[in-house]
Structures are given as C-alpha cells and as structure tokens.
Amino acid sequence: MPTRIIGHVKRVNGPVITVTDITDAEMLELVRVGEEHLVGEVQKLNETEATVQVYEDATGLCPGENVYGSGSPLSVELGPGMIGSIYDGIQRPLEKLEEASGTFISRGLTFDGIDHTKKWHFIPTIKAGDTVNAGSIIGTVQESETIVHKVMISPTASEGVVISIVNEGEYTVVDDIAEISQNKSTDLKVQMLQKWSIRIPRPVKDRMNFHAPLVTGLRVIDTLFPLAKGGTVAIPGGFGTGKTMTQHAIAQWCDADIIVYIGCGERGNEMTDVLREFPQLIDPRNGKSLMERTILIANTSNMPVSAREASIYTGITMAEYYRDMGYAVAVMADSTSRWAEALRELSGRMEEMPAEEGFPAYLATRIAEFYERAGLMKTLCGAEGSVSVIGAVSPPGGDFSEPVTMHTKRFVRCFWGLDKSLASARHFPAISWTDSYSEYLLDVKGWWSKKSDDTWFQNRKEIMELLQKEGRLQQIVKLVGPDALPDSQNFILEVCNLFKNAFLQQNAFDKIDRYCTVEKQVKMLSVVLTYWHRGNEAINKGVPLVKLKRLKVVQEISRIKFTISNEDIDQIDKLELRLEKAISSLGGIYED
C-alpha cells in the first residue's frame, strides 16, 4: 500500500476529485484516495492542484483526506493465470472480490491481477550464453488446457546475454527465472510477471498485410462481410437488435486462439450467462471447453463509471500481450458507447468544454487510438500475432448519425449495421445487407479462393447484386403489389426470400445452426445460386413461377441449416442435384 502523500482532497464531485497541496504527483499516476484507499488516477495537473478520477464509489470521501501516490501509472499484471478469469475494469478478479465481500462489491478492496503464490510448470526454451532481446521468448508454461503461455522478456528491455536460467520446474510468477547481462551496471532479473500501463500500446516490430479472415461461423459475416484477422469492425444497433448475441456467438465460435470479452457498462446477467455457458461449450477445433481460451472483463452498468472507462484499455492490453506471443486474439467490446459515455461524464465533471452532444472534443482521437491497437503484427519475437477488435456501438434512438457511430465509422474498416425492422421480425442476426460493408474483401480473397474452388468472390458478388435488385423491386411492390411484376422479376423476390430464410438467418439457439463451417457456407450459397440460375432459365422457357415455388425440394433447401450438420455436407450436393433434376423436369404453362 503506497504511503507517499501527494496531496489532500479539496473537492469531491462524484468520481472526480480535486486534490490540493500537490508536491510531486505525475500525470496518469495511480493513486489511493482517502483512508479507504480508493483507487484513482491523476488526470490533470495544474500548479498545486490535481484532478483525480476515482475508480470506486466516492461516497463518504471528505475534504482534507490524504491522497497517496504509487509512483507508477495504472497498469495491469500480465502473466500466466489470466485465461479463464473474470475481472472488473481495473483487473481486480471478481471471484476474489466475491470471497472478500460476498454478493455485493464493497469498496477499497485490493487484489493482485494474477495470483502471486500459484506455482506454474515452467519449461525454459533458451540456455545460458544465448543472446536475447526485448520480447524474446525464454520459456513456456501450460496455462490452460489449450493455451501454452510463452514467457517473454519485457518489451522495453535491451539486448543482452543470458547469464542464468532456471531448470524446468514449478515457479510462481514473481520468482526470478532468468538473469540477463545488458551492458548496464546491474543485471536484469526476469520474472514471469510483467506490468504494463494500460494506456500505452505494447510495441511490435511491424504491421503486416491482412491475409486471412477471422472465421466466425456466422454466414452473413463470413460470406458477405468478412472481417480480416487483425481487423476492426463496428456493430451498431438500437437496443435489442442483437449486438450482444452476435458478440457472444463470435466469442464462442470464431477461429481466434484467445478471446478477450469486455462487458463495458452492460448487464450483470449477460456476464453471468457467459460464465455459466462458456465452460460447458466445446471448442469445435480442439474439443476443449471454450473457457480455456477466454478472459472476461466485466464492468457492468451499475459498477463505477470511471472503471468502465478503463475497462477497454485493460482488455486490449491483455490482448496485445498474448498477441506478442504469436497468438490470434479477438477482442469484443460491448459496448463502446458506454465507454464513450463514461468519457463524457468524467469530462463534464472536470468542467471541460463539450463538443457534439456533450462529448469531449477528444472523443474521436480516443476512439481512433483504441482501434489503432488492433492489427496483424510481426511481434518483437518475430512471430505473427493479431488483435482483431469487434466493437458494439449503442446509438441513442438507434440513429447512426450520432457522434460515437460516426467517429467509429471513420476508424474501422468493416461495418455490421443492425436493422431494427429485421430484429422485430426476428430475422437474426439482424445484420443489414444494405447498410453493412467490409473493406477486407480483397485482403481475404486469396484465402477464400482456396476454400471455395475460386467461386467465393464471384458468387458473393452475384448474390449481393440480386439483393440490390430485390431492394428496388420491393419499392415497386409496395406501390402496386407483387402480381403486377412479371414472373422473371417475381422470381428475384423469391430467390432473395429463400436466401434470407435459408442462408442469412441463423438461429443462435439451434444446436446445428449456431455455427456454420466455411465449407457448408460455400455449398449453401451454391445451392441458392443454382436455384436462381436453373429457375431463371426455366422461367425464360415459359415455366410458370408457381410451379417452381411448389417444388418440395425448395422447402428442403430452406431447412438445410437445421437438418444438415457441418459433418454431413455432402448431403447438400445431393440436394443440389435433385433440385436441378426437379427444375429440368418442369414443363411450360400448357404442359403438365
């Protein structure tokens, strides 16, 4: 517990405290406020006064109480032990808090982010005499059933020679495991534990070009609006349109190695749901529980607002740390709007000049800085690692022209816009095929070509064009009814309707449908396009639309998602053959 007094409380306005008699406080220094030692951070320094943001409820805090400095910025502890944990916005383990204060979270509790006493089985991968550098991997620890933790030298260390390294064995994160001579007066002692300031990005060697998608198992995303590994995407949508469900689904099924899920100012029960569900869900790639690759950060809406502001930095710093080992990490932030609102509230209390809708003028910069921490990187140790960021946005009134959505759009390259009317018709995921876009199509084209016999790019284009035509036709239908359209145009409506039901809609609660492999996606799209091509030919030959519509096999197509599992996709080929046969056997109007 720090004992250096840096000043005294002068004024308390919610989570914003004015501190006076400042001697040597530093910007962004972690401080402890008052006799209850509430966690705080220095935000501003002005002559002998400082503005401090406290991360806990300030009730009871009095003018005159001491403020203690820690001498270091607000940081997270990085090392084995994070996987499978659930933390609050400033990395306090919620399970420890529960042990200490029961059902309700009390104030002034302090815990290490990771357990300092637990022993881990460390296996060195270097030996004395080797040369190491910032970020070099010196050993491994099996952190969870699926994750091998790579123990690294601090990213700020300079080159040096290993003087000694411990043998394989059991060590805590604070035990010295190696000693390195660095041409400095003192040698560097290395522990598994690293501390890193949450507001500073961890360094990398280089940014790389994207080349693979983050496969999510959601058809509308993977096939139509793919996100690159290392890319950024925003999911904006009014309440109840499916942001959280989409994020949960991606956290469950995407092909990242590690998931950092940040519940930022959202519901308590949603985090409980994850805690209850994830340990039971099995990762289709390795047969292990999904919790074995997941870190949760829960700063729910009723928890202190300044810790909510910090939570997304805490999360992304952890993500960068695993990226540095060479892992693909996916970060979900639900919701970035609550984070922006926390900024707004704190800014207001600090009496800063507001810009749009009361948000501070630096909102755009902060959003940009956050998304910039994503990327596909050549890490310091020479591996390829990525942080993909999936940010939910909760626009007031569901109106996308508000500041947070607008600014976010400037800094992300993929956009999954949720549509209220789709959600109310229970078309889920309610990702609009007209508002959404992905700028990663060319980046992932090569990857998809291999997976789809070169068909993906072209097929995607074709179905998107059909959807656009359908949009225009629907305008006409609204005025004159579908009967006024010729069969050839009505068939476009029919095909798109089938595509929406059979392909775009995906029920997160269905055991088979909730996760769809890329291979199944390719085949499903192909069936729908076969229906379009063969059907269109038939109509041009004079086959009436009603006959096509009545085909029993078309009904079957719309249920493929429930009836044919990821393992049985050959069945789809058979269905496609039957479809072609059925259509070619249809006669013209006068034949039967």
Next chain:
Amino acid sequence: MKTKNADRRLLAGREYLGASKIDGPLVFMKNTHPVGYGELVEIIAPDGSRRSGQVLETSDEIVCVQVFEGTTGLNLPGTGAHFMGEPLKLSVSEGMLGRVMNGLGKSRDGSPLPQGEFERDVNGEPINPTARVYPQNFIQTGISVIDGMTTLIQGQKLPIFSGNGMEHNELAAQIAKQAKVINNDSDFAIVFVAMGVKYDVARFFINSFEESGVIGNVALFLSLADDPSIERTITPRTALTLAEYLAFDKGKQVLVIMTDMTNYCESLREISTLRGEIPSRKGYPGYLYSSLAELYERSGKIKGSEGSITQLPILSMPNDDISHPIPDLTGYITEGQIVFDRSMHSRGLYPPINPLPSLSRLMKDGIGEGMTRKDHPHLSNQLFASYSHVQEVRNLASVIGEEELTSIDKQYIKFGNFFENNFISQGSDENRSIEGTLDLGWKALGYLPSEELQRLTEEEIDEYWTEADD
C-alpha cells in the same frame, strides 16, 4: 478508518445555522467541518421541522445538499443542518409489508414502523456478476401475448413502455394478481413504488391488491404528484433496499412495480439543470444511463438465496416516442420491454401490446421442453415472423386495396385479425394457462398454409398444426 468514522460521528452532533444559498431543492452551506460525499443531512427549517437531504458535492469551501422534502419555507439565516456522517439508510423489516411509506421509507399511514432488523444504505452496492444466478424460471402471467411471446422470467427486469391514457396500470395489476411460477408456491411479496403519479393511481393499485387479498404482502412507497419532486430521486432506491432484504435475506419472490419512471428521470433532469451540468440528449444529464442502471440492476437472483427480484417498471413514453431518451436508455439496460401501441389501444384491444417491438431477452432459457412446452420456442418465432409480414401486407392493402391482394396475402390478413382479436386481446381478469396460450397460437397459424411456416420443423407442424376451417 475506524478513527475517521468515530470523528465523523462526533462531528455529526454539530449543528450549523445559516445557509449561504438556496436554489430549488438545493441548499448550500459554508464553513462546515469536512463533510463526506453522499452523506445524509438533516436540514432544520426555521420553524423547527426536520427534513432529509444528501450531499451532492463537497469541498473545503462549500457543501451542496439536495433536500428530498423540498425547500419551501426555508430561508438563509434560519436554516440549520446536521451532517450525519453516513449515507441515507433504511431500517428494513418484514413488518414493512402491508404498510404505506413515503419516498424515504418513513411511515405514511399514521402509525410508526416496527423496529428494523438491519440498517441498509439505500444506494446499495453493485451485485458481483460472479455471485448472480442466471434467471431461468418461467412466470405464468396468464396473459397470452406475454407468456407466449415475451415470456417473463423470475428475476427479470421487464419494463412496460406505455403512453398517457393507456392501460399500463391495469396490466401491471393483472400481472401482479395472476403471476405464478409453475410448480413453485414459495413465499412472495410485492413492493410498489409510486413516483409522481396521482393518488388515484396508487388507490387503484391498493384496491386491486385488497381485492385479490394480497395487500398484507405489499409494501407501498408513495411519492405522489403533490409531494416534492426531488423525493422521487430517492424513492426507488429506498424501495429496492427493502426488496433486496426481502429477496436475498428472507428468500421471498419479490415483484417490484415502479411507476412512473418518466417522473424519476424528470426529477434528475431538474437537479442537473439547476447545477448547470452539461446535458446530453433533450436536456437529460449524461449520467441518466448509469443512474437508471443503478436501479434496474438491483434485480435478479443470487447464489445462496432462494429469493428473487423481478422488476416491472412502468414508463410513459413522451409523445409515444420509443426513441425518447427515457425509453431508449431503459431498453438498453433492461432485459427486454413490453411495448404498448396507440393504434391497438384505439381499436379497443386490451392489452394493447405490440409483440413486434416487444422483447423478453431471458425467455430463451425459460421456455421449451420441461419448462413450458417443446413447441414454444419455434412457435413464438413463427408468430413473430408471420405477424410482422401481416404489417407489410396491410400496408400494401392500404395502397392497392384488399381485393387486389394475392390469395396468400389475403390469408395473412385473416391470420392477423384472428391473432389480434383472439390471441393478443383478452379480458383484464382472464387468466390463461400456458397450454391454452400456445394452442391459440397454433389456431392462428391455421389460417396460413403450412408451407409458409418456415420457422417450425416438419414434426412440429405434423403434431400441432391444423388448417383453420374459417
């Protein structure tokens, strides 16, 4: 820490006379001892009467106090203050059931309240997500559109988005009367919270509770239209403090009805404007979301307790506008919403609930085999999809005329009419079983050809669906 509290208690004895400024419900005091943020304050009016307040901001120069009972009759030199050295607390007991209290939890019915078991800070503390139990138990309300399509779960927060003049009170009273958890008859209690509503509204609920013979299990917290508006900002906190005690200490199933959340938000706006804070949308403070969340999140179930808090907040949407900040922020926090529709109301439908914008987020784990019936999940999904198509068909019909519709669209019109008049609409004392509700849903689908029912499996169609005979 201990010494600090001891100091405070000593200082708490001290009385300060003379305010430096009074502005609306806010009283500013200078030259006090160091006063804690959020501390309870006893304000002594010039006539000697006592009122409660809370410290909104504190500094070494001036302390800002909001006075819950209002500042009428206060003057600068004659106003005194006691700073109590601790936050506002409620003395909770089961004896508060069957009683009427004001927004601060003081007796309103003339006789004193019994000695409480615990003193609890009314602001509460956040529930640790690891200590929660995910709510899963179906509550049968007997109202088809709720049970069938926006199922209420024990421990859920499910608000009613209504508008002026619609039957939200009737619906809330009907739910309170009929709500039952299938196969579980444990101890229940109702906490009723009135914020800025007329006495008639409170009377209506009291009558309804008396008629159904549950009034002895109801605690009423009334902060009515003619009470000081500032009191409304504390009323729900006081009430929820009791609810937490009843649910988590006493293991009761607690239903909290709060009306009208709009008045709560307006009182917050009033104070915020007075303090010159930077507003966000429509003049409401930027912290409205957090402030509402502090209330709504005080619901649910926790480990180690049988009890639960189910919240049924009622709010009137200004101008029936669901995108207004109050319903909007509420929808972002609660686990769904029940939305009233003005046009259904004008067509005489009761309850005028439009299922399409309505939602129950917790129903996914509370319905289906072993809980309601195995066809429930897909059936409700199908009803949503089909009814949403009815809206499109009706729009088209209003342009081209109903006769011009395709035959299938005409069937949709029939389905829609049956669905509204027989499934949604029901008597205000009609209590339907879940089986009855689901069967009615299938009956409505009988008006549609089975090929249209793509959200249902073929087995379900075979088992439950029969064509309507018109």
